[in-house]
Amino acid sequence: MAKNTGSSAFRRVDVDQFSEEKYEEEAVAEDEANGPNETDIQRILNEGRNFDALLHALNTAPLSTKNQLVKERVVQTVLKVLLTFKSNEIDVAVKSLDQPQLDLLMKYIYRGFEYPSDGSSAQLLTWHEKVFSVGGLGCIIRVLTDRKRV
Amino acid sequence: MSTTLQPYLKAVRQTLTAAICVENFSSQVVERHNKPEVEVRTSKELLLTPVTISRNDKEKVLIEGSINSLRISIAIKQADEIEKILCHKFMRFMMMRAENFIILRRKPVEGYDISFLVTNFHTEQMFKHKLVDFIIHFMEEIDKEISEMKLAVNSRARISAEEFLKRF
Numbered sequence: 001m002a003k004n005t006g007s008s009a010f011r012r013v014d015v016d017q018f019s020e021e022k023y024e025e026e027a028v029a030e031d032e033a034n035g036p037n038e039t040d041i042q043r044i045l046n047e048g049r050n051f052d053a054l055l056h057a058l059n060t061a062p063l064s065t066k067n068q069l070v071k072e073r074v075v076q077t078v079l080k081v082l083l084t085f086k087s088n089e090i091d092v093a094v095k096s097l098d099q100p101q102l103d104l105l106m107k108y109i110y111r112g113f114e115y116p117s118d119g120s121s122a123q124l125l126t127w128h129e130k131v132f133s134v135g136g137l138g139c140i141i142r143v144l145t146d147r148k149r150v
Numbered sequence: 151m152s153t154t155l156q157p158y159l160k161a162v163r164q165t166l167t168a169a170i171c172v173e174n175f176s177s178q179v180v181e182r183h184n185k186p187e188v189e190v191r192t193s194k195e196l197l198l199t200p201v202t203i204s205r206n207d208k209e210k211v212l213i214e215g216s217i218n219s220l221r222i223s224i225a226i227k228q229a230d231e232i233e234k235i236l237c238h239k240f241m242r243f244m245m246m247r248a249e250n251f252i253i254l255r256r257k258p259v260e261g262y263d264i265s266f267l268v269t270n271f272h273t274e275q276m277f278k279h280k281l282v283d284f285i286i287h288f289m290e291e292i293d294k295e296i297s298e299m300k301l302a303v304n305s306r307a308r309i310s311a312e313e314f315l316k317r318f
Contacts, residue, residue: 110202114202114204116204116207121158121205121206122154132164137167141168141171143201144198145199146199149199
């Protein structure tokens with residue numbers, strides 16, 4: 001037998017990578033967004049302005065970066081902000097957010113569920129309920145389908 | 151602790167209702183094939199963001215969606231050794247009869263105790279809201295059944311030990 005037919009490595013070649021219809025994630029400009037500054041957030045929280053801390057975190061969310069570590073760190077920061085809210089403050093806060101911010105908040109709530117700690121899940125479930133009553137099923141579907149993951 | 155049960159189930163129900171929107175989609179890779187994309191995972195554009203809902207660090211639900219299928223994995227509360235064994239045996243019993251369950255998966259996803267796979271064919275045959283109702287009902291009943299089984303095991307053990315020790 002000829003030597004070149006001995007190996008079956010040709011079976012592992014991925015020919016689909018050259019297909020024109022292959023989906024490529026949109027090459028978003030990788031901006032250096034590093035998310036909110038933790039010391040800033042801590043300072044605002046210490047001043048008792050929970051809602052402002054939340055707004056700051058939502059406005060500086062690192063959506064376009066591909067750096068997983070940055071995203072993890074930001075999730076922890078936002079989780080901390082979400083847990084400092086009292087149950088009666090949540091309602092007011094949720095009502096004054098607009099649609100994109102609500103979607104972003106819902107993304108963070110779901111990410112927060114991945115790191116359950118003492119009592120965090122109970123608080124997050126309250127958040128989830130309140131955001132759902134304003135955002136509805138559309139909010140959840142946008143979290144599931146958006147390619148820009150938090 | 152049990153005050154989180156209802157909000158937990160509500161959150162799972164809402165997320166399931168949103169994620170169970172599946173439609174028919176034939177395989178892009180192999181012609182004339184139709185596979186559940188959440189299992190095959192070859193095309194990134196067909197997969198939705200996987201989402202977790204947790205009640206505490208032991209109980210959680212993972213919902214992975216795609217264009218034509220949905221995978222729901224449940225981690226059940228197992229407080230001690232005997233509950234672990236009971237849960238494992240109970241889940242195994244059901245998974246061996248997965249064909250009769252229709253939407254049950256034969257193997258649970260890594261890190262969870264039981265998994266369901268719902269495809270567009272299932273949603274065409276059955277009501278979506280009823281499927282969601284079934285899964286929520288399942289989650290509620292499982293905890294009760296395992297507690298009941300544990301009580302039964304303990305009382306049987308006590309009675310048989312009593313009978314045995316009466317001889318001495």
